[in-house]
Amino acid sequence: MEYIDPHIHMVSRTTDDYETIAxxxxxxxxxxxFWAGFDRGSVDSFRDYFRQxxxxxxxxxxxxxxxxxxxxxxxxxxAENVTLSREVIAMxxxxxxxxxxxxxxxxxxxxxxxxxxxxxxxxxxxxIAHNQQILIHTPHLEDKYQGTRMILDMLNDQRLxxxxxxxxxxxxHTIGAVLEAGYWAxxxxxxxxxxxxxxxxxMIERYGSERLMANSAGDWGPSRPTAIPDxxxxxxxxxHSNDLIRKIVFxxxxxxxxxxxxxxxxxx
Amino acid sequence: xxxxxDAILQDIYLQARAKILELAAMFDRIDAGSDGEQPIVTxxxxxxxxxxxxxxxxxxxxxSKSTKAEQIQLIFSRSYDPDWLETLKPxxxxxx
Numbered sequence: 001m002e003y004i005d006p007h008i009h010m011v012s013r014t015t016d017d018y019e020t021i022a023x024x025x026x027x028x029x030x031x032x033x034f035w036a037g038f039d040r041g042s043v044d045s046f047r048d049y050f051r052q053x054x055x056x057x058x059x060x061x062x063x064x065x066x067x068x069x070x071x072x073x074x075x076x077x078x079a080e081n082v083t084l085s086r087e088v089i090a091m092x093x094x095x096x097x098x099x100x101x102x103x104x105x106x107x108x109x110x111x112x113x114x115x116x117x118x119x120x121x122x123x124x125x126x127x128i129a130h131n132q133q134i135l136i137h138t139p140h141l142e143d144k145y146q147g148t149r150m151i152l153d154m155l156n157d158q159r160l161x162x163x164x165x166x167x168x169x170x171x172x173h174t175i176g177a178v179l180e181a182g183y184w185a186x187x188x189x190x191x192x193x194x195x196x197x198x199x200x201x202x203m204i205e206r207y208g209s210e211r212l213m214a215n216s217a218g219d220w221g222p223s224r225p226t227a228i229p230d231x232x233x234x235x236x237x238x239x240h241s242n243d244l245i246r247k248i249v250f251x252x253x254x255x256x257x258x259x260x261x262x263x264x265x266x267x268x
Numbered sequence: 269x270x271x272x273x274d275a276i277l278q279d280i281y282l283q284a285r286a287k288i289l290e291l292a293a294m295f296d297r298i299d300a301g302s303d304g305e306q307p308i309v310t311x312x313x314x315x316x317x318x319x320x321x322x323x324x325x326x327x328x329x330x331x332s333k334s335t336k337a338e339q340i341q342l343i344f345s346r347s348y349d350p351d352w353l354e355t356l357k358p359x360x361x362x363x364x
Contacts, residue, residue, distance in 0.1 A: 086361070112346075117358035125360065145345035150352055173341035199337065206335070239270050 001242070002268075003228050003249035004028045006257070007106070007135070007168055007186055007215035010057055010068070011049075012036075017218070017225045022064035024229045028265060030257065031057060032071040032106035032135050037220055039078055043087040046074065047094075054098040069263060071105030071135045072096070079110075079119035089119075089126055096130055102260040103127065105135025106168060109147040112139060120154055128157075133164045133260050138174065140193060148174040152181055164259050168215065171195055175203055179211060184256050188217040189227035197231040201238060209244055213252045291321075319343050 002025050010018070010031055021029075031053060033046075040046060053070040061068035072095055074088040095101060107123040109116045127134050136155075139147035148167070155165060167178045168186035171194065178185045187200045195203075200214050218225035228249055235245045257263040271279070298308070308314055320340045328336070349355065 114356045114358050117356060118360050121358060121360035142344055142346050145342065146348045149348040149350075153350075153353065171341060172335060172338040173345065202335075202337070 001025050001232055001246060001249065002027050003232070004030070004253040004257075005216050005218075005225075005228055006030045006166070006213050006253040007032060007188065007217045008225060009034055009217070009219035010061065011052055012220035013218055013225055015060060015063075018061055018064045018066060021225055022066055024226055026066055026228075027268070028067040028069065028253075029061060030069045030071065030102060030135075030253070032137070033073050033075060034106060034137075034219065035075045035077045039081070040084075043084065043091055046088045047091060050092075050095045054095055054100060058100050067100075067266060069100045069102050069257065071103050072101060073104050073107045073123055074119065075106065076108045076110040076116050076120070076137055076139075079116045080113065082115050082118060085119040086122070089122055092126060093130065096132065099262055101262055102257055103133030103135060103164075105133075105166075106137035107134065108137030109139050109151060110137075110143070112143055112147045112150055117150065117154065120151070124154065124157065124160070128159050133256075134160075134166070136165065136167045138167060138169045140169075144169070144171065145173050148177065152177060155181075155183070163211075166213075166256060169194055169217070170203075172199070172203065175207055175212075179207060182211075184211045184213070184252075187212070187214045189214060189231060190217060190223055192222065197227065197234040200231055201234045201240075204235070204240075204244075204248060209247045209252070211252070211256075212248060213256070214248055316343050 005021065005026055008029050008031060010029060033049065033053060036049070050072055053072070057070070058068040072092050074085045079085045092104070104123055104127040107120055109120060124134070126132070136151060138144055138151060151167065155162070162182040163184070166184040166186055169188045170178050170185045175185055187203060188194045189197055189200060204212065214228060214231050216225050216227035217223060218227070224230065232245055232249060254265065320343055323336050323339050323343070326336070
């Protein structure tokens with residue numbers, strides 16, 4: 001089955017992974033800007049990173065017939081450095097016209113601090129000013145519930161179209177509030193710290209398939225770039241229709257991303 | 269949900285049995301720690317694990333509408349203060 005991975009960090013994956021996910025049916029990936037595993041020291045580090053996301057990765061993905069899209073921001077962890085964050089936010093418009101840029105992301109909270117909230121709001125202003133979609137990171141583990149609720153408070157702005165906002169890494173205790181507020185929700189298939197394919201299938205059965213998608217969030221840590229095929233197998237095993245499975249892994253991300261002027265899938 | 273409760277139980281029984289045994293062995297490992305009989309019942313991590321086990325043992329028909337997974341997630345979550353904007357006072361620049 002063809003699928004889209006709506007959240008994966010291919011800069012930290014090998015070329016073999018592109019080949020593997022292509023063989024498993026992946027036709028497009030969307031890669032939000034994130035933390036590199038260390039705090040970067042200057043705005044030029046981010047400028048180079050954004051060149052990697054807008055030039056290098058699309059070319060690497062294309063070798064395997066995969067379309068590569070991206071989102072730009074300074075992530076929540078480095079947002080603690082407000083001065084650097086403001087320099088990065090001021091530089092982002094240089095890249096917004098690149099043909100694979102879908103919007104601003106993954107912005108969010110990490111430890112739910114004042115500085116993180118300040119920079120989250122400034123990213124929101126950037127997205128509004130440039131009519132960009134938003135992809136949101138919600139915090140990990142014990143910080144997720146509090147941070148997700150704080151993010152929903154900050155998003156409560158009449159200038160934002162909720163249908164153009166994706167709130168990622170939802171789990172059992174946050175998915176309801178996100179969907180009820182009218183946002184898109186993404187389930188991240190990280191077996192230990194986030195969600196298994198089985199629990200994702202449970203949430204689909206409980207909340208339905210509207211505005212819901214799944215991602216691998218594959219990165220430099222323990223993660224599986226093939227997590228979406230694992231979800232497909234789990235849903236098939238439970239007897240769900242191909243139409244429902246396809247809606248979660250292909251139609252929904254396509255519908256959400258298509259709100260960006262830079263998104264279109266090649267005819268196959 | 270297209271499967272019956274019995275079919276689901278049949279499907280997950282051995283997995284659930286294995287996971288519960290794994291949990292039991294983890295608690296045995298804590299009990300067998302090198303500090304012997306020294307109790308750690310006041311450790312908040314252990315308290316959260318024990319509260320979660322209580323949720324697991326409740327009858328699904330008689331608990332609230334939220335799932336056991338959701339209730340256990342909340343045990344391991346920091347609380348949310350609806351007035352956080354007033355207390356934390358984030359300060360975005362107006363011309364950002």
